[in-house]
Amino acid sequence: MKKTNINRMNRREFLRRTAALVTAPTILPASALGLNGTVAPSNRIVFGCIGIGNRARHVMPSFLAQTDIVFAAVSDCREDRLKSAKEIMDAHYGNKDCRMYSDFRELLAQQDIDAVFIATGDRWHTTASIYAARAGKDIYSEKPVSMTISEGRSLVEACRRYNAIFQAGTQRRSAGSYRFAAGMVRQGKVGRVHTVEMQVWTGPTIPYDRPAVVPKGWDYDTWLGPVQWHPFVPKRVEGGNWNYFWDMGDGPIIGMGCHYTDQMQWALGRDHTGPVEFEGQCTWPDPIKFMSETPVTGEVRCRYGDGIVGVMYQRKAFADRYIRYVGDEGWIQVDDHTDVVTAEPKSILNLRAVAGSSWINAGDHVRNLLDSIRSRRPTICHPEAAHRAQTICQAMNIGLRLGRKLRWDPEKERFDLEEANQMRQREPRAPWYI
């Protein structure tokens, strides 16, 4: 394990710093004492960030806007991203303190870090989260929280074992529009819900491409992580294209769909259980032109034990995504792209008293995590809820891949088909284990 700069302080450095302290004026700024509405440094939650790609940069402002946290370190297996992340942090805090680690295990070994924000590629989410829990850190992990059903269950167990506070990055639970819609469903304003429609976009297709030399500064082996080795193919790994290959991603049904299944579970009060049946059809990429593996279009239905049906459509354009709860007295819908809520009867909309930001701003979701870290109470999107929502999407994909209707026992977490059960897990590549 590499020593940090802090550990490396020698006698001369120690004397220099001590002298600086002794000669410094003994007037402390109010911020150091937590006065004038600021949080004393001693009461700030210290974060590390694992994975500093596009997603991390999108969510990071929601973290940095919180006054009671500080980011002390960043980790990424790409040198370019690591350096630019440090620049962002140092510019924000006006110092040069942000530490860099190319190996996230070194970041987790830092005793001053209380919590981590994980925004790696999907294949890393569970493994990094479980390693973080074992290291005694609290966690905000981007969705999807797992790549397999078995991974998801392991994540739940690890967080329970180590008393880790975990927030899944399905931040729509903290968004005003979605909270309002879920609240109306729970209050019965659309009557008894019988169908939940969810729509994600038509899946991209990736033309095939040849392997290339791994770019300098990119630790490709760590980037792959638990995934079995695959040559570096630019069109497969860059620009988020990995999302459309089964070993690294799951396509829009999980990428976006897990937000919706999370909402469905939450609104219906099913966070600790799930549907019992899955059936669907899809179209696949044309192998003559494309190397991507996940569906292009599809329609998958799941059914809960009490008859409520969830329908996931994969079709149309990116901007056409929505969730709609249909009851026997009306419906309510959130259009994700515009964050606009519509309903029938329209009078439902007059009941909107829920304040809150759009899903684009994850500030409230981050705030919920920070409050939970301090109170040691579960977050709004705790591991069990995240795992159950993710399981629905994974079961949908398993059904599509096998071309079979599947029955699912949410208690035992088993399918009625052995092949489907074998797809609940995937052996990670050594040395990674969970």
Place this chain on the structure above:
Amino acid sequence: MKPRTLALWLVGCTLLTRPLQAADLDPIFAEAAKYESGMNPGPLRQIERRVRDAAGQPARRAELEAAVARLLPPPATFEARRFACQLLAIIGTDASLPAIAELLKNDETIGIAGLALGAQRSAKAIETLRNALPAARGQARLQLIGALGNHQDALSVENLASLARNGDAATANTAIVALGKIGTVPAREIIATLRQGANPALAGAIAEATLNVAGQLAAAGDPKAAVTPKPQWRGCCQRLRTPAAARTSCATGSPGRLTWRRGAR
């Protein structure tokens, strides 16, 4: 369209329009065996489709499994083998084990062999992993240890106990975690002995194994047995500098509710 792509496309069209015969498999599999990134993945997709279509037809599936297993030995490319292992993880039976076992002998292919065997629950599949362990070294050994732990293979406890004391920290850590997953009485005894040793480099793995065993016992309706004697565990944790959360969890047998304060974790 290149001649080779055109030929492949014509073969595909022909096969899609009539029932598949055993002999028809050969050209698709012959093409699949040459697959590398950058080539047309059509043969792979066709094989996947055949496998899907053969659901509920055991004889047809057996034929396909045999054909997929023939992609494992040379001269098939690594990517063809990888593809075959992904499929065998789902449809593999004991029939394909001899071919997979060969991959366990090679550092380059042990990962994908682990992928194929990881999901298979038959006694023979686990035996195949177990038998490969003594000769394995480095990453290959870690792959096997991890897989045997995931299979909760009680018959591997003796081997894993030895590896838990291995001088290589990665090997020892992986073996200890695997013992925790297995959780039998002999495995628990070994973990208890390791706790006494209190090697800081193994602290995390020992904590994980102890908590795993405790959780298993509690789930089996034995919460009393799940609780590690508090004084012993506390002392051990302090020596090992285990995270506070794990200390609380282990001492009580259930997750503790800690109050957050700086430096508490």
